[in-house]
Amino acid sequence: MRALLVDPTAPAGLRLGAAPDPEPAPHQALVRVAATSLNYGEVAGVVPGAEPGAVLGWDAAGHIERAAADGSGPPVGTPVVTLGEAGGWAELRAVDTGFMGVVPDGADLGAISTIPVAGASALRALHRVGPLLGRRILVTGATGGVGRYAVQLARRGGAYVVASTGDPGARGESLRALGAHAVVGDPGEVDVPLDGVVDLVGGRQLVAAYEKLAAGGVLVAVGHSGGDDEHFAHGVLYGDQGRHDRAIVSFHLLGCRGLGRDLEWLAGEVAGGRLDAGEAWRGAWGEAGAAVAALRGRRLHGKAVLEVG
Numbered sequence: 001m002r003a004l005l006v007d008p009t010a011p012a013g014l015r016l017g018a019a020p021d022p023e024p025a026p027h028q029a030l031v032r033v034a035a036t037s038l039n040y041g042e043v044a045g046v047v048p049g050a051e052p053g054a055v056l057g058w059d060a061a062g063h064i065e066r067a068a069a070d071g072s073g074p075p076v077g078t079p080v081v082t083l084g085e086a087g088g089w090a091e092l093r094a095v096d097t098g099f100m101g102v103v104p105d106g107a108d109l110g111a112i113s114t115i116p117v118a119g120a121s122a123l124r125a126l127h128r129v130g131p132l133l134g135r136r137i138l139v140t141g142a143t144g145g146v147g148r149y150a151v152q153l154a155r156r157g158g159a160y161v162v163a164s165t166g167d168p169g170a171r172g173e174s175l176r177a178l179g180a181h182a183v184v185g186d187p188g189e190v191d192v193p194l195d196g197v198v199d200l201v202g203g204r205q206l207v208a209a210y211e212k213l214a215a216g217g218v219l220v221a222v223g224h225s226g227g228d229d230e231h232f233a234h235g236v237l238y239g240d241q242g243r244h245d246r247a248i249v250s251f252h253l254l255g256c257r258g259l260g261r262d263l264e265w266l267a268g269e270v271a272g273g274r275l276d277a278g279e280a281w282r283g284a285w286g287e288a289g290a291a292v293a294a295l296r297g298r299r300l301h302g303k304a305v306l307e308v309g
């Protein structure tokens with residue numbers, strides 16, 4: 001099969017080449033991939049240290065080529081959206097049937113391929129925050145792949161949504177169009193007590209967002225795009241003066257159980273036009289280098305979709 005292979009000598013560290021077809025385990029289906037999407041975490045964090053020749057890729061959408069031998073999962077020909085630790089940047093992917101969701105017939109598989117890491121992380125982080133109806137939620141790094149889903153889902157859940165971006169002038173309008181009630185340039189500018197935070201940046205932004213939490217509030221530390229340390233000045237973690245029981249929780253998408261159902265629900269929402277996939281770039285997978293460079297350089301705000309084959 002053809003695949004995007006790790007190649008440290010190629011621009012952006014990836015080139016199209018040949019790789020052996022994957023051999024599915026009994027609980028895995030073989031999927032013919034139509035589209036994949038890139039995530040900041042894999043292009044900035046995983047590609048640079050990966051073995052030359054490795055086939056990476058967390059997200060992929062396509063059709064079942066061969067059903068799982070153990071009888072689990074959908075039959076041949078079914079359109080699916082899939083998540084895995086690797087193997088998505090290839091014509092064929094072996095994937096656990098618990099990490100796939102059925103996609104409505106006729107859906108745009110490019111848009112659907114944006115769902116696994118970005119959509120599911122946003123959904124699960126909001127579940128961890130707790131009830132949303134009538135509550136106030138901040139999303140930091142809101143213009144990115146996860147952030148755009150988080151803003152929409154928090155709004156759908158009935159929250160008052162504050163979105164944070166490094167450039168509210170240029171990117172605020174698009175966040176308001178997704179459902180943000182307010183847009184700020186830094187969590188320190190938030191002027192309402194928050195019940196929850198989906199933090200995609202970490203570092204100084206995490207500390208500033210934590211300081212805005214009301215008693216009982218929860219900050220879910222999903223992302224660390226800023227790459228900075230978190231320094232809490234003495235007193236910030238005191239519980240008096242309305243600061244009782246505020247929590248910071250860590251997050252790892254692949255630590256979540258039952259993701260197949262979430263992928264399927266999200267696919268239905270995107271296919272039905274009720275969720276925007278946040279697509280900022282689409283091209284043939286041979287042009288992956290341009291998208292990778294833009295994502296790493298913070299010039300691409302949203303999802304990059306690669307059409308496979």
Ligand SMILES: NC(=O)c1ccc[n+]([C@@H]2O[C@H](COP(=O)([O-])OP(=O)(O)OC[C@H]3O[C@@H](n4cnc5c(N)ncnc54)[C@H](OP(=O)(O)O)[C@@H]3O)[C@@H](O)[C@H]2O)c1
Nearest residue numbers: 040041141143144145146165166223224225226251252253
């Ligand atoms: N723990 C998990 O399981 C999990 C799952 C999914 C994602 N993540 C992590 O979550 C983060 C967001 O993922 P993503 O795919 O949405 O990334 P993304 O598309 O690159 O979006 C991140 C956003 O954060 C802002 N940002 C980027 N670099 C920044 C910096 N140095 N300082 C401040 N803001 C910065 C940018 O918005 P502005 O330029 O508009 O400010 C950007 O649009 C990443 O760190 C990713 O690795 C973790």
